[in-house]
Structure formats: structure tokens, C-alpha cells
Amino acid sequence: MAPRVSCPSPPRLLHCLTLLLLFSTFHASDAATALVEKVCRQASSYSFCVRSLYSDSRTPEADEYTLAYISVGVAYSNATSTQRYISDQLKSIEVSGSSHRDQQQRLQICSRGYQRAVSALVMAHNDLDSETFFELARLAGKASSGAGDCKAAFKGIPPPTALAKGNQDLMHLCEICGVVAKLFSGM
Secondary structure, three states, X not given: OOXXXXXXXXXXXXXXXXXXHHHHHHHHHHHHHHHHHHHHOOOOOHHHHHHHHOOXXXXXXXXXHHHHHHHHHHXXXXXXXXXXXXXXXXXXXXXXXXXXXXXXXXXXXXXXXXXXXXXXXXXXXXXXXXXXXXXXXXXHHHHXXXXXXXXXXXXXXOOOXXXXXXXXXXXXXXXXXXXXXXXXXXX
16 A cells, blocks of 8 residues: 655645656555466476566556556467467478488477467467456466477487476466466456
């Protein structure tokens, strides 16, 4: 709650308005910080969650709705970046004419998984636009399973480091989306 500020004289009105604005800004920031804290305490990696959410400049002032957009947006950014990496790796194999057929098959599985993940995150964004929020958790799970399928495609052999990180990050980001979705279950 913002402290009460009394304004004794009209010449100090500007000063008082500035103080009120400052107090309300701190109050909004405190609320957003508490919201991020609430969400990230439920995530499997608190520090990853905080880092990911605060990578968006809107987070310090975010309400539940804005935080949902942020979490989906960060997950989408990761998914599309990893999808580009997979595409580049597949092109590299094709251009070199190498005999990495096994690697190519694994990357094609990843490509399909990430196509599903990106599609699910686009639908999650549309769910937010419709202000229904009902599908957010399910769609985040679907996006996470795309990364999980990619991870499973490399079972028994180490995937490229960038791909392993992309998979792990997307699964964590989708988990955050799921936690944020719980904020709307009472609405």
C-alpha cells in the first residue's frame, strides 16, 4: 500500500504529485516483483525463471496478464531460435553431402518437434488474445513435448550443445508458462 502524502499548499502540488507517482511506481514494481517471485518459486529452476522473465523490459511493471504474454513470448523466441538452429544443421548436412544419415534423421525428428512447439506457442498467444486462458497450460505442455521429442531423438548419443540447451530451456520456459496459467484458474 502506498504511503499517504498530504499536500499542505498549492505551490507544492507538483512536488506532491511527483511523490505520489513515485510511491505508486514503487508499489506497482513491488507487486510485479512479488508476482515474479510467486511464479518462480513454483518453477524447477528459480534463477532461470527470474532471468527469463526479467529478460523482458515489461516485467518490472507486469500484472498477471502481461506476465502471461511475457512467458509465452520468451518461450516462442527460444523455440524459433532453436528451430532455426535445427534447420541450419540440416542444411549443413545436405550441403556437405556427408554420410551423417543418422544425425539427419535425429534432426528431422527435432524439426518436426519444434514445428509443433512453435505452432502451440502461437496458439497460446492467440489464447491470451482471446482472454480465455483455458488452453495456455495445455499448449505450453504441447510445446514442451516438442522439445522432449527432440531430446529423446538423441537418446544414447550427445546432441549438439546448442540443441541440448535449446531443448532444456524450452522445457523450463514452458513450465513457467504452465505456472503462469495457474494464476488464471481462479478468474
